[in-house]
Amino acid sequence: MDIRFYNTLHRSKEPFRTRDPGKVAMYVCGPTVYDDAHIGHARAYVAFDVLARFLRFAGFEVTYVRNYTDIDDKVIRRAQEVGTTPGELAQRYIDRYREDMARLRVLEPDVTPRVTDHLDEIVALVRALVDRGHAYLLDDGVYFSVRSYNGYGRLSGRRLDEMMVGARVEVDDRKRDPLDFALWKLAKPDEPSWPSPWGAGRPGWHIECSAMSLKYLGPGFDIHGGGMDLIFPHHENEIAQSVCATGQEFARFWLHNGFVNVNKEKMSKSLGNFFTIRQAAEVVDAEAIRLFLLGTHYRGPVQFDVELSPEGHLVGFPGLVEAERRLAYGYETVRRLARAEAALAGKHAPGALPDALAGAAAGFEEALRAALADDLNHAEALGHLATLQRTANDFLDRAKEHPPAARLAAIRRLREAMAGAARVLGVFEREADEALAEIGTRGLQRAGVTAAELDDAIRRRAEARRAKDFAAADRIRAELLERGIELMDAPGGTEWRVVRG
């Protein structure tokens, strides 16, 4: 399969070639664990989750490393604010982060190293940089000299002399160059510290990712990922210090995801316009967040709609609600197929597949593969999936046109195609009945209707319908609709869904 990715390093799509045949070594910059993850984090880790899933699907043996930055200025400050230790604070947010990722159906990477478990590697790396003359000592720490590396700026496309250094931050004129950055920060009183040849202290930002990626993946690994905002300075610095320390190539492909925007502006901590995964997952099923994020190509900006009341209070997330509707549609399609198969299995042997369906299923699988192989176009992939789902429902609507044996074969083929897509994209993987029950339950809560109330209303309406008292039946239905619940009379009984909560 011809796979191409957009490589930030060369600003173009390139054929994907791995360091070792059949193997992919990938590293993604993980979160600094001092607060709950927001939708922007969700976007990055969902995108790279799909990347890892796709590469495995494509036959590669993947080693996926995603770190936790569990010690830095923000962790220390927040720990002081809430009166705990940095270690305890970090552990707490790692736990919460794991829960969030699980709800988003982001698979656990193969290795999830923490900075505080890798001080030896970090110190060794800093020592190599000092020994090779790329780092120097000031009274508060060890600094990397950007002028000592002539490749500096290659990733971000910047020249040292053209940057508006000092425009937003005061320049520390003790440094040889304003862009020199700390490799090792000597500890101030009451700060957590680890021993080093230069004195007790902690790693600067950037060095940990070099140390951990090199440890688990080695020089020249295949993919390094992260948010666009990390290109400069974080990734630029990683490259500089890694290349200078090892004398070898660092990472081959640099992939960066775009931002999540709220009202056209980047969602960020500093702007304060962020929403956590937890907040969003209170409103809709967490899988809907994933589906929503996958609807936009990973490199482009995602518009995250936030509906506010005239007073400025949060009303809802229209885009997520729409995504949840599509989520329910997808699971309903899966369930219809499952039920139809159950009704046929055992009574009939699968026969010949109808030609049209065979073509549709194979065409879908090829289109899905091609979309993802072309710079991970999961948005296009979802478009193909929508078409397949429509094909499936259409087939089920007209299933009687086919003999049972052909029907069974077709249903199985459709399920197979959908399951493959689910595995790669990480959506519609759950057991359909359970997923729909959860979506429904949470919708009822949102609407403020109890299950008992609903059951009672449905029962009363069924009685009225049996008595041919359609006026009464319609009244009950209208009342429920007023409360946000829509009733649907299906062959097997009355079903319901939440249209507004």
Place this chain on the structure above:
RNA sequence: GGCGCCGUAGCCAAGUGGUAAGGCAGAGGUCUGCAAAACCUCCAUCAGGGGUUCGAUCCCCCUCGGCGCCUCCA
């Protein structure tokens, strides 16, 4: 000042040098006691201007508008 991104139907959003996926909303239909769901049909010439080309939404230039990075940030 440097580097870069975006502007596709009411909304969200793919995409290609040869007349534009998908979703939501909307209109009409099949089905239904009536509905809903599901399905079918319909619904855009791609911010504006110039250039290259047999032909551009897609390539180049300019203009307008929006945004990002150059501090921490996915």
